[in-house]
Amino acid sequence: MTEMLFDDAATAPGQSPLLLLTHGAGAGYDTPFMERLAGVLVSHGVSVARFEFPYMQKRRADGRKRPPDRQSVLLDHFATMVRRCRDRIGEERPLVVAGKSMGGRMASLLAASPEVAGIQGVACFGYPFHPPGKPDRWRTGHFADVRVPMEIFQGTRDPFGKPAELADQPPLPSRVRVHWLEGGNHDLRPMKKQGLDPDALIDQSARLAASFLYSLSPESVLL
Numbered sequence: 547m548t549e550m551l552f553d554d555a556a557t558a559p560g561q562s563p564l565l566l567l568t569h570g571a572g573a574g575y576d577t578p579f580m581e582r583l584a585g586v587l588v589s590h591g592v593s594v595a596r597f598e599f600p601y602m603q604k605r606r607a608d609g610r611k612r613p614p615d616r617q618s619v620l621l622d623h624f625a626t627m628v629r630r631c632r633d634r635i636g637e638e639r640p641l642v643v644a645g646k647s648m649g650g651r652m653a654s655l656l657a658a659s660p661e662v663a664g665i666q667g668v669a670c671f672g673y674p675f676h677p678p679g680k681p682d683r684w685r686t687g688h689f690a691d692v693r694v695p696m697e698i699f700q701g702t703r704d705p706f707g708k709p710a711e712l713a714d715q716p717p718l719p720s721r722v723r724v725h726w727l728e729g730g731n732h733d734l735r736p737m738k739k740q741g742l743d744p745d746a747l748i749d750q751s752a753r754l755a756a757s758f759l760y761s762l763s764p765e766s767v768l769l
Contacts, residue, residue, distance in 0.1 A: 549597060549598075549603075550595055551584075551595070551596040551597075552593070552594075552595045552596075553585075553595075553596075554588070555591045555592055555593045556591065557591045559593055561639065562591055562593045563593070563639060563641070563666075563759035563760060564635055564640070564642070565593070565594050565595070565642050565755065565759060566597070566627060567580070567594055567595065567597075567644045567645060567649070568645040568646075568649035568652070568653070569598060569602065569645065569646055569648075569649050570645070570646040570647035570648050570649055570672075571613075571614050571647060571648040574598050574602050574606060575596040575602075576596075579646065579734070579748065582748050582749070583646075583751070583752050587752045590752065591760070592755070592756045592759050595634075597627045599615055599620050599623055599624075601614055620652050621655060621659070624643065624652055624656050625661075628662065628664055628665060629664070632664045637664070640666045640667070640762045641665060641666055642665070642667040642669055642762070643656055644668065644671070645670065645671070646672055647673070648674060650668075650670030650674075650698070651674055651685060653668050653669070653670065654668050654670060654688065654689065654696060657692045657693065657694055657696065658693070666694055667694050667759070667762050668692060668695070669696075669697050669698075669699070669758065671699050671734065672699070672701065672704055672734060673698045673700060673706065674706040674707070675706055675712065676706060676707060677706070678705040679705070681711050684715060689718060689719050689722050690719050692719070692721060695721050695723075695761075695762065696723070697724075697758045699727060699734070699751035699754060699755065700724055700730070701731050701733075701734050701747065702727065702728055702730060703729060703731045704731060705732060712724065725751070725754050727750060728740075729742075729747070730747040734751060735747065
């Protein structure tokens with residue numbers, strides 16, 4: 547079983563920032579979304595390490611679908627992957643934790659934990675602000691505890707959180723910034739009537755994320 551997929555940046559891989567990226571609740575680290583996202587990031591000078599949570603590793607081994615592990619298990623595994631990446635790339639290169647949907651939420655919770663070190667930022671692709679159809683169950687209470695810059699790349703049609711719903715909530719902390727991708731759904735797919743390439747918004751989010759990683763300085767690492 548491959549525990550981690552590591553793609554070096556297309557340019558200066560030895561000095562590039564690293565995005566540690568994980569999946570959403572229902573699919574693994576090699577879906578078309580994850581492959582496209584990683585590929586565009588690599589082309590823009592970002593190295594990408596992808597990993598799967600234990601329940602998804604078991605699914606890959608025997609083909610049986612399982613619900614996600616308990617939050618504590620997910621976060622412990624994520625923290626282990628951070629340490630392994632630090633061992634691989636050293637202490638100087640920027641490292642950002644990231645994920646799609648549930649994976650992004652776990653990345654943000656990890657960055658809010660005082661026990662975790664070596665992280666310079668958080669990137670979330672399709673953040674699950676609330677379960678679909680349940681906007682009263684908002685999932686941003688821990689954002690105030692995230693001690694590094696955090697960027698969210700969200701489609702304007704995402705049933706897990708739309709612009710009008712976010713506008714009705716208290717303002718997000720200044721460290722947290724949302725990039726709205728016009729017409730995108732939870733997988734960052736545009737509407738057909740927009741006339742865009744189906745991957746256009748994934749590509750846009752990857753370019754924005756690459757700029758974010760290159761904006762970080764080593765001094766911002768969580769100690």
